[in-house]
Amino acid sequence: MSNSNLFLKSGFLRAPLQNGVGRFVPQLQRIVFKFCKTHGASRGMRDFIEQDLLDFAKQNPNIVVYMKPRRHRSPVIVAEYLNGDRFWMSMHNKTHDEITKWVEVMRTQQGDIAATRLRKLQYTDHPSIQGPWTPFTFKDPELNVASLPDSKYGANDRLPMSATEKLRLMFEQQKLNESDIKTAE
Known part of the structure; x- marks a missing residue:
């Protein structure tokens, strides 16, 4: 892994100004x-x-469109966005x-996101003080010390017997039959 991201500005990936919540505000402000x-x-x-x-x-x-001969x-082409980012691109020998x-890419993006080192994958304006939710957040702590499988916690008693279990029982029955025959002799 390279350290080239150390020279990028760091920030969060989020919608600017709660864009799209009330109404859509196009982010491209000026193009030159x-x-x-x-x-x-x-x-x-x-x-x-x-x-x-x-x-x-x-x-x-x-x-706002400017032409500068x-x-x-x-x-x-220089694109300036509402968040203060400037995106500069050479159009040398382009068709x-x-x-x-x-121009369409510059019109639809919200700034120079590609040149930003993300600090986190998620961002919120109002973080929770309780911590992140997990599937075990509201589980009964009694499960931590229970010996499973237990019918109290939904054991698999209702499932049909597996082929391995049937073979094991047949083998034990065969051993018992052989031992009964030997004791009878």
């Missing part, structure tokens, strides 16, 4: 498209801007379809 107007690596970004950017902005009025620089998919 940085591209070059003439560079060949920005062709996919320029195609996305020409064909799909207006539809994206109309369908998502809660997201830069000369002779590689295309980049129009790949950029469309990445």
Whole structure:
């Protein structure tokens, strides 16, 4: 196991601001498209801007969209979320379809979760002072000292006899018959 997770920020995986409890609040706040107007690596970004950017902005009025042309620089998308996370991704030589998919991923996620070291798998705002529940939480403590199987605790008296048990009884009966024959002689 590597220690690379030591350099990641630590946190909990939880829904931001109780999202989805009352109403859904989209987490993507701002998206910035940085591209070059003439560079060949920005062709996919320029195609996305020409064909799909207006539809994206109309369908998502809660997201602020910026375009930042830069000369002779590689295309980049920067997404900023409500929790303060910034997700930066290079779109160097990506096609129009790949950029469309990445924009959709950025729109639907809640921040840069992949770069977070999880402290626990569960998180709650109101932890219990009684401890975690287990299947034995409300069991009778008398079971701890009982000798099982016991009919008081639901022994398996109602189950039919197993084949092994039948063979054992037949063997014991055969031994008794042999010993009775020897004593009679």
